[in-house]
Amino acid sequence: MDYTKTVRAFCLKNQDQLFDVSYMATNYFAVIPRKTLLKILSRLTDEGLLLPVSKGVFYIQGDRPFDLDRAVEEYYINGEHGMFVGYKMYNDLEVSDYTNDIVEIYTNRIGAAHKSIGKYHLT
Numbered sequence: 001m002d003y004t005k006t007v008r009a010f011c012l013k014n015q016d017q018l019f020d021v022s023y024m025a026t027n028y029f030a031v032i033p034r035k036t037l038l039k040i041l042s043r044l045t046d047e048g049l050l051l052p053v054s055k056g057v058f059y060i061q062g063d064r065p066f067d068l069d070r071a072v073e074e075y076y077i078n079g080e081h082g083m084f085v086g087y088k089m090y091n092d093l094e095v096s097d098y099t100n101d102i103v104e105i106y107t108n109r110i111g112a113a114h115k116s117i118g119k120y121h122l123t
Contacts, residue, residue, distance in 0.1 A: 003032045008038045011049055015062030018075040022056055022111025023065075054117040072120050075109065082107030 050058040086104040090096040
């Protein structure tokens with residue numbers, strides 16, 4: 001089995017989305033050894049197919065320009081994978097108008113207990 005070809009095909013099929021290594025390694029690419037997967041992702045980053053966003057998180061390049069807010073919301077929240085909590089949730093429900101620099105998200109699409117991507121704190 002050609003691991004690089006498999007990961008590249010996945011990336012080409014899922015353009016303009018995030019690639020969370022810890023989640024993908026356990027749920028999609030469990031047969032690929034983790035060290036091998038990281039080498040493949042490094043190669044795809046050098047080719048320009050992937051853009052590093054944070055530790056263990058890549059953006060799969062596509063037609064649209066990179067927008068972190070849209071990418072995080074589409075990957076970690078949409079499709080019943082998560083939800084905003086804290087002041088972002090209160091603002092969406094029009095309960096409060098206070099804005100906070102930190103946005104908290106509860107999601108089932110991370111492989112660890114907590115992860116931070118810029119202003120987003122994922123649990």
